[in-house]
Amino acid sequence: MTRTSLTQLEARDSFIPRHIGPSTAEQAAMLATLGYPSRAALIDAIVPANIRKKSKLELGQFFDPLPEQAALGKLKALAAKNKVMKSMIGQGYFNSHTPGVILRNIFENPAWYTAYTPYQPEISQGRLEAILNFQQMITDLTGMGIANSSMLDEGTAAAEAMTLIQRVGKSASNVFYVADDVLPQTLEVVQTRAQPIGVEVRTIAAADIGGLSEPCFGVLIQYPGVNGDVRDYRAAVEKLHAAGAMVIAAADLLALTLLAPPGDWGCDVVVGNSQRFGVPLGFGGPHAGYLATRDEFKRSMAGRLVGVTIDAQGNKAYRLALQTREQHIRREKATSNICTAQVLLAVMASMYAVYHGPEGLQRIARRVHRFTAILAAKLGQLGYDVVNKTYFDTLTVKSARAAELHAIATEHGVNLRKVDAGHVGISLDETTTREDIALLWTIFAQGVSSSPASPDFDAIEASAQDAYPAALARTSTYLTHPTFNRYHAEHEMLRYLRGLADKDLALDRTMIPLGSCTMKLNATSEMIPVTWPEFSNIHPFAPDAQTVGYREMIGQLEDMLCALTGYAAVSLQPNAGSQGEYAGLLVIKAYHESRGEGHRNICLIPSSAHGTNPASANMVGMKVVVTACDDSGNVDLADLRAKAEQHSANLACVMVTYPSTHGVFEEGIQELCEIIHSHGGQVYIDGANMNALVGVAAPGSFGGDVSHLNLHKTFCIPHGGGGPGVGPIGVGAHLARFLPNQRSTGYTRDEAGIGAVSAAPYGSASILPISWMYIAMMGGEGLTAATETAILAANYIARRLAPHYPVLYTGHDGLVAHECILDLRPITDATGISNEDVAKRLMDFGFHAPTMSFPVPGTLMIEPTESESKAEMDRFIDAMIAIHAEIVKVERGEYDRMDNPLKGAPHTAEVVTADVWEHKYSREAAAFPVASLRKQKYWPPVGRADNVYGDRNLFCGCAPISDYE
Ligand SMILES: *Cc1c(COP(=O)(O)O)cnc(C)c1O
Secondary structure (H helix, E strand, O other), X not given: OOOOOHHHHHHOOOOHHHHXXXXXXXXXXXXXXXXXXXHHHHHHHHOOHHHEOOOOOOOHHHOOOOOHHHHHHHHHHHHOOEOOOEEEOOOOOOOOOOOHHHHHHHHOOHHHHOOOOOXXXXXXXXXXXXXXXXXXHHHHHHOOOEEOOOEOOHHHHHHHHHHHHHHHOOOOOOEEEEEOOOOHHHHHHHHHHHHHHOOEEEEEOHHHHHHOOOOOOEEEEEEOOOOXXXXXXXXXXXXXXXXXXXXXXXXXXXXXXOEOOHHHHOOOEEEEEOOOOOOOOHXXXXXXXXXXXXXXXXXXXXXXXXXXXXXXXXXXXXXEOOHHHOHHHHHHHOOOOOOXXXXXXXXHHHHHHHHHHHHHHHHHHHHHHHHHXXXXXXXXXXXXXXXXXXXOOEEEEEOOOHHHHHHHHHHXXXXXXXXXXXXXXXXXXXXXXXXXXXXXXXXXXXXXOOOOOOOOHHHHHHHOOOOOOHXXXXXXXXXXXXXXXXXXXXXXXXXXHXXXXXXXXXXXXXXXXXXXXXXXXXXXXXXXXXXXXXXXXXXXXXXXXXXXHHHHHHHHHHHHHHHHHOOOEEEOOOOOHHHHHHXXXXXXXXXXXXXXXOOOOEEEEEOOOOOHXXXXXXXXXXXXXXXXXXXXXXXXXXXXXXXXXXXXXXXXXXXXEOOOOOOOOOOOHHHHHHHHHHOOOEEEEEEOOHHHOOXXXXXXXXXXXXXXXXXXXXXXXXXXXXXXOOOOEEEOHHHHHXXXXXXXHXXXXXXXXXXXXXXXXXXXHHHHHHHHHHHHHHHHHHHHHHHHHHHHHHHHHHHHHOOOOOEOOOOHHHXXXXXXXXXXXXHHHHHOOOHHHHHHHHHHOOOOXXXXXXXXXXXXXXXXXXXXXXXXXXXXXXXXXXXXXXXXXXXXXXXXXXXXXXOOXXXXXXXXXXXXXXXXXXXXXXXXXXXXXXXXXXXXXXOOEOHHHHHHOOOOOOOOHHHHO
């Protein structure tokens, strides 16, 4: 008997076969179906030779894959280099207690975090209800008519609000005022967004806004201000309205439980961040930003909106409303490019409100406020001058010894806000205790002559007064809906969360074959570090000395991504792919300007592009010129060449996706890059399809100048039901110095760099360990194998389904890249069965639908990824073949054209078990089209959602209380 060597025994612990679904034997069977002897031979036939990577990935210390435990150990050592301090920095980010029931059952629960954006409403009712709760919570707390779900952070929410009021307002002015006590990081994002669209941002002292007489289209105020002041803007808002301007308030949700909300005093838009509702600091993100506005502006609002509609049986159902406003339809006319949002974090924040209820939230707010009042009194006794006389939770203390105070605080494990050389800021929060106040007393008493002995807590507390203007005390009610008042016992909450999750299909139940979205495994070991305190309890503006581990991990991830993409430098600041596009285009603009060619403003975009591409180009002030695709779906190089020539003098860039959104490796990509470069343009390669490239080809090597990646697609960050995401950009060496800064927070990468595109320097830093873990555990060999297997899997599905559904576009030898488009249009013409009918019917089989009608209307786009086993793919293929057999029955007249299992799909348990069954097909055909469903069956909670009804009768809040009676 041969003895297995120790090395072989150790190799068995590899993560690679955990991540890659099909075993070696299964891959051999798949290859046999395709007629290729090996994976390598298949890749040779698919990927054009001229772009192939010649050498192995240069991953340095990360080339060899690490077993799960070893990778966790290595990351833990990095995490240990962070220093968790008690943050009292505030400035938009606060400590909070994530309720355990939310931490474990949402944040750490794959039923929630592996779900996709709820485009298919019937299998998303749970998360749709949760985000509807978020909208209701924001609407109530801000006192506005309507709120979306959600924005990427407070900074971008403010920027979107600025463009919203410019669109809907009547002012002809291009001037936008920002109060000088708006969060500095917000101001910087607003300035970045304003510049390319010709908006002039001016700052103004908050106290002077009432006297503003210069014309402007809008004003942004902070409530309470960054220094803590609670200002009464009621008269100012009236005056501004009279002068034709609109007012945006950036407001703190916890403060709004005590303070009159901006909606009650006339504001037009309210924005902010819901982080302090139970979401960890995470060194800056992810957190859900919010945007609320007047009901009359609902059709002009950016971002996603959940609305109520009815299903085929007339029952209530939730769905995403007003999809027509999405970038896919408006394209270069779109005013916002937001796509992936912050759904998981919005769900957490809304559940925090559900769990605490209005009284619980108000108790937390009152406690924070009382502690602040006690602290103010104590500081007064020590002889300090608290500059702000009104406050909610933040004090600004005048002291010539500011630097010394910071040093003393640091010694005691506390971070205070560095206001300036003569002032120190202190922000309290939900986690503040009596001990913390005593600690602050100790810190501030040091060096004070004749410091009195620590006074009696209760004596001060008895005399501590509310410190906001009495006229601004909240009188309106909020969170009165039953949802916010019935789940305060943990059992009730646990079951509410479980009940919602059970309504949905996520990756924990089925493959989600969404083309372009790369719904691959989100491994548990990748997720575990996210909630380590060394990563989650770090304030984004904590001193550098406390964030060494974070920055080292980020530096390593940047290096990894450079190696994988062939670019020279990477910025992890953008909070989603859309934001990466925006940042990348600004970098291109800055490059042209640096060469005295700032006039270059033409952006060529093929007609097959994702909607975010033209929307982003519009937002940076570029002019979109659409180029054609040929009959086989490729970019029409002749047309591209002609348009590049025509616009040669003004050509800024091209934006192409590679491999194409049609799922094909276009042979002409290098030539395309050369054409653009020869006319002085830059090449932006949308990296959403990077899962077909890693280890095989690198955009930075075959001609790209900039790409964004979607870490929530290729690099395993879960979709979270529609966010969070991370959309880093990689750039060539000539563009590296233009990458984004966040100067207001002290993050200056290079003076030549563009302004901030996110509020925090490293965007959604706390989820970066997910991608770090993935790359570390896969190593060079595993990552390349993943890409090759993803391509193999897509081709296997395409080949197996081709006899039943035509595959629309293929490349060499009838092969596709990592996804394939099934053309349902001939079937629709012949039988009336649409791609939507097939998508809905898949739900009866327990599957999530493929991508519908993108990039080609009337089609389905399937991307299995490398993580699905052959067994799961075969289950899907069997379902699709069974559905095809049903279509054939329709075609032959064996099924009625209108009343058949496809048109009736999805079928709820209620429909199937009703005493009355009047359909022209059997109940059994409806519910159990294949035998395996008898053992395990997902029941959609609602029938087919009525899209038109929901948009005509737009309603975006919780059901009125009368519905519950
Ligand atoms: C997903 C995607 C985007 C947008 O990315 P988000 O993270 O959703 O903003 C852009 N382009 C393509 C091709 C995509 O598939």
